[in-house]
Every structure is written in structure tokens, then in C-alpha cells.
Amino acid sequence: MTRRGRKPLALEHVAHLDGSDHAKQRMTTLLKTLQCDCSVVEARVELGLSESQFHAVRHQWLQDSLHLLEPRTPGRRPKEHSAEMERIEQLERENRDLRRELALAQAQCEIMETLGTDAPGLTKKGVCIS
Secondary structure: OOOOOOOOOHHHHHHHOOOOHHHHHHHHHHHHHHOOOOOHHHHHHHHOOOHHHHHHHHHHHHHHHHHHOOOOOOOOOOOOOOHHHHHHHHHHHHHHHHHHHHHHHHHHHHHHHHHOOOOOOOOOOOOOOO
16 A cells, blocks of 8 residues: 655654754754654763753653643634723724714704704703804
8 A cells, every 4th residue: 555645744844943953953853752763862962961951851842832732712812902002992982982972962963953942852052063
């Protein structure tokens, strides 16, 4: 039976990631130890780490990777707003409210002008804007 599709990149995936060459080399070495292509002793020497440092680095790397794979709530995360953005949003809301109030006042003035200022039940508050 022949295999279909592309040949797996395996460790070559690391070369396509964003990061420094040093970090990519460290990741490749750590992956080799997980694939049993490299012993811990060889990896320690290549990375210039003591045994305890090597195990600590590998453990932290795996822990961080596992954390990224935890399920999260679906959808986009809410944007973090700066104080400046909050102020802009507040001013936009205030502007929208004031425009509504102005439109309402203008409509009331038009009604009062149409019905006349002596219309029963209507009192004239302020000056109408025409």
C-alpha cells in the first residue's frame, strides 16, 4: 500500500516558525529527545545545559505548549480598551444622546409652530430652533 499526500515535515516545521535561529535549534533538539532521535545527554551537551536545567527547560516548554491547547471560550476575545479609547466611546455616546435630544427638541418646536403657541397641553420651554 502506498502512502498518499505530502511527506510529513516533522522537525522541518520548526524552520517555518517565527523566531530566532537559536530558539529554533533549541526546539528542534527538544523535539528530537521526544522522538528518541537524540539522547538527553546528547541534547544537554548540544544546548550547553546541566541535566537539571535541561529537564526544567523541557518541562516548562511542554507545560506552556499544553496551556495553549486548553479549550477556550469560542469567539473573539474582547478588546482591551485603553483609557483614551474609553473616553472616545464616552464622548461618542454623549454626542449621540445630544443629537437625539436636539432632534426631539426640533420636532417639538415644529409641532408647536404648526399648532400655534397657544395649543392646549403644550408649554413652550426655551427657544425653538428653526
